[in-house]
Amino acid sequence: MLLLSGLSAAVRAELPLLPAPARAPPQAPFRFSPRRLRCPREHELLEDGDIHRHLYLQDILVSVTQVTEKPKVSEFSCHIAGCCQVFDTLEGYEHHYNTLHRNVCSFCKRSFPSGHLLDIHILEWHDSLFQIMAEKQSMYQCLVQGCVEKFKSSKDRKDHLVTVHLYPSDFRFDRPKKAKSSTKHSKSPLLQNTSMPVDIKTSEQPQVDSMEISPVENMENASQPLSSLISLPPEKHLNRSRIPSTICFGQGATRGFKSMKKKI
């Protein structure tokens, strides 16, 4: 290891630079002339390094995912008023908190998967100027982060989401309000709670009801048609011209999770 000392020894002293005369072209039959090499991705020189990288990725070299037993703590419940979920790991609690309590609308208590979606919700649902301004200019922001498009209505936005961003037409977080008080969540019309205009799409959402049923609701009402949906033959979808009243694309505020009042 004669070189290892060199790293510290070779501090940036100005080296005497040997004189290098102007370059002459090679004289035949010799042909060498210095050149910098570029290696595109498929170059043979890179093969061994690539293989090594992929062995690592496939976990054959180094185990990245150590099996770690999460430290269990004695059971505790969520401290948020009205929420009574119980946890035995801090990770589980963190996840629960961030799912249900982090991005919560302070006006209507709905929770959202991201701050971005929460901001849009607050603007569209609780900003008193929004409706007035929306009549004059495009105010409905695209839900996709990084897209700056705005739209006249939530329906326009929805069309944009589906056609430009290839979002599913039943994107779960592009839903209007749900009745937050109904713990017995039947397919009761949500519309009664919303004073916002609602337009019901019929043709494009043949299977949309499965998304409408969150597992929470299911738990309370096990007769929901989810299980039947699994084996649903395709033709039945086509027959479904009438969409349940749960489906509405109105204000377009993101549909939050239901309130925390649940029986666990």
Added chain:
Amino acid sequence: MPYIEAACATALRKARKQQQLISKRLLREDTQNGEGKAGMEIPTDPLSEQEVLQLLRDTQKGTEERKKSLSCLRQALQHKETQQKFVRLEGSMRVLIGLFTSSLADVQMEAARCLHELSHSSDPAVAEACLPATSYLLTYLSGHSIEFTELCLYTLGNLVVESEAVRKQLLPQGIISALASCIQSPHEAVLEGLGYVLSQLLQAKEASIEIIPLVLDSALPQHMLQLVCSNLELGMGVAVEFAWCLHYIVCSCVNNALLISQGIMSTLVLLLLELASMVSKAVADGLELLICPVLRCLSNLLAEEMEGCNMQVQDERLLVALFTFMQYFLNHHLFIVQECLWLLNNLTADEPFFCSAMLTLDLIPALLQLLPCSRMVALLVLTVLCNIAEKGCAYCQQLHQKAVLSSLISILTLSDAEVAGQCLELLHLLFLHWPEAAADFFTQAGLQALEQHQHHPELQERVRALMNLATQPAAASPCSLVSSAAVPSSLP
């Protein structure tokens, strides 16, 4: 284990030749005794279609039932045939997405693990069945828990590499800006997962047209540059992923000027210096995974020959770092030696600065020691020596003093035509610029070594030209006119 490694490497080599080299990662955390060691074992027999259906139905029942059946489903989905049966079941993906968007943390986690198992499938049809889940996977990158975000990231990374349809959907869905915001996460695990997704995206065959321009247009490159050299002792994994990302970007030459203007060259040089000092302290486990892409970036960026990029690397410590790597990895990872030599070539090709530093730092003996390693290494070593010799008589005189000739004679007798050819080129430069080297060569066994190749069609002309020098007295080359004045006496 080495046997498995060798077998896998062979398979990977074959895939690479067919440009189908893809890999996926599996995050699997099994509480059952020791099972699930990274895809080595398959737990049970594949389930029948009826059984899968029953499990899905059971996930719709009460809380406890749901958890149990969902976790059974997750284990069953480790089996390829079960995966295929699952995706063929009408509505199954919608149910799974319903659970995945649940507000119950553990249900959501378990559903995410199911999706992750599906994403690991080698069947493109399974990846494409996951298409309806991608917008949610992106939405959840904003993070409910580290583990959940990590799962979403690795799932995305696996899906992305399997299917172009998935990439074609994820780009308009905003994956680049989602990643650009997620990259601000403070968590190592999230950042490593993010680097994984990005590196998978950047390897796509359409990347240079469809993906890299979007990445370069975002805030990602600057974060990547920052992350590639942060916290090396703590989290090498993050740096490894982003270094590979940078390699994929740089080697596709979309807009390297942008990266150079953001200071990529000096950042990477400093990183190599730090890595070299880690290697010299022998904390080098797995460091080759990071060194390799960094070397590649620098080499390919130097090949751009852009204004200002030479100045960003003019640091002779870089040479010492390269030789530290070569010595350390010589026995176990020869590819590092090759890639160091590639960079050394690009450094010495045009820059007298580095050629001169090679001599003053006395690195030539270490370079010559590499000659017997492999054909490719020998070729690269000789090319670097040619670069130095080409710079003129002062350089050739120094090379002569460092006893290159005896190494050249032995490599000349042992080598194939290509290596011998490069050797002849080097001899020519040495003789041209420093005729004393020619005289010395022929008094050693040089002539015999040359004669060995005199009938080879590729080499004979050059062999003859060199042999002529032996019979002619040293002609006054342009070099000898200046040599007395040009050689600094201060050099050893």
